Amino acid sequence: MSxxxxxxxxxxxxxxxxxxAARPVPADTALPRAARVLLALVLxxxxxxxxxxxxxxxxxxPGLAAAVAGRIDDxxxxxxxxxxxxxxxxxxxxxxxVVLVLALVGTWSVxxxxxxxxxxxxxxxxxxxxxxxxxxxxxxxxxxxAGAHAPGGAFQxxxxxxxxxxxxxxxxxxxxxWAQALVLRLAVVLGVAVFAALGAAAALLPGGAPLDxxxxxxxxxxxxxxxxxxxxxxxxxxxxxxGGRP
Amino acid sequence: MTQAVFWALIGMALVVLxxxxxxxxxxLLRKVLALNIxxxxxxxxFIGLARRTPDADAPMAADPVPQAMVLTGIVVAVxxxxxxxxxxxxxRALTGRTTLGDDMGD
Numbered sequence: 001m002s003x004x005x006x007x008x009x010x011x012x013x014x015x016x017x018x019x020x021a022a023r024p025v026p027a028d029t030a031l032p033r034a035a036r037v038l039l040a041l042v043l044x045x046x047x048x049x050x051x052x053x054x055x056x057x058x059x060x061x062p063g064l065a066a067a068v069a070g071r072i073d074d075x076x077x078x079x080x081x082x083x084x085x086x087x088x089x090x091x092x093x094x095x096x097x098v099v100l101v102l103a104l105v106g107t108w109s110v111x112x113x114x115x116x117x118x119x120x121x122x123x124x125x126x127x128x129x130x131x132x133x134x135x136x137x138x139x140x141x142x143x144x145x146a147g148a149h150a151p152g153g154a155f156q157x158x159x160x161x162x163x164x165x166x167x168x169x170x171x172x173x174x175x176x177x178w179a180q181a182l183v184l185r186l187a188v189v190l191g192v193a194v195f196a197a198l199g200a201a202a203a204l205l206p207g208g209a210p211l212d213x214x215x216x217x218x219x220x221x222x223x224x225x226x227x228x229x230x231x232x233x234x235x236x237x238x239x240x241x242x243g244g245r246p
Numbered sequence: 247m248t249q250a251v252f253w254a255l256i257g258m259a260l261v262v263l264x265x266x267x268x269x270x271x272x273x274l275l276r277k278v279l280a281l282n283i284x285x286x287x288x289x290x291x292f293i294g295l296a297r298r299t300p301d302a303d304a305p306m307a308a309d310p311v312p313q314a315m316v317l318t319g320i321v322v323a324v325x326x327x328x329x330x331x332x333x334x335x336x337x338r339a340l341t342g343r344t345t346l347g348d349d350m351g352d
Contacts, residue, residue: 237328
């Protein structure tokens, strides 16, 4: 993490840094040389086996491209990857958002955020985010919209928003007070909540099933979910960078 | 050798390299980096093999399902890395150590 650039030896965030911290890092390799050579040979054999497995897969395989192309008109979007992510394999994406929230909960339960407090931004880093952050938010919105018909979507847009958060953190912009407690937590779970609620509502339609979008409303539903997911992904990534509960 | 197999083989090489580093290095930060290299290799295998479709030269002919799975996997890998780094920071704050195990020579 480059945030510690200004402090040559950050003492574990001020938490009881023991005297042992000044001890030089022990020899990085725990294995003697002979064992490493043996390991390299074993792994070379493993690579050979894996390569043979890949070569056995060499012949052209149709995969699921035709199946996706056949139902793309019902999916509400025209880009196949977005259709797979948000429609055909919606469970994957829903549970992925759950994984993001769980990772953040785990990080928050380990310690408090050190944020970027130890970072002393230079003049460039203090000023540049003022120009870049609005542009990045704009591009994130474009990526979200473009995801319906071109490469893009909630994850690309969300990671850009996460980048905005990291940039603002590094440039020493404090999180505004209103965003620190409840709003932050709501933003973290927004994606999962909207996705799960709409997915459950789809099951209540006649002949519906969970996460089975009716084709007429699919595009609206997908964009709604992607908007919520983008916000959550951005907030979670930036909060993971901050490294602990606020 | 088709393009698909070429990238898949590169991905396998990354997996094996990452596995070597994962086993050899004791420092936890290096282990996390090694795991990231391994996951990048798996993603490359997926993306490479997605282009095994018969008309691989046509635009957007690649299988979208592996691509979507990789997109999912990247985000999960980033989140897991963040959690792992938080755990390492906590371990160092509590014990002053950045490795696991008892063979620290103390």
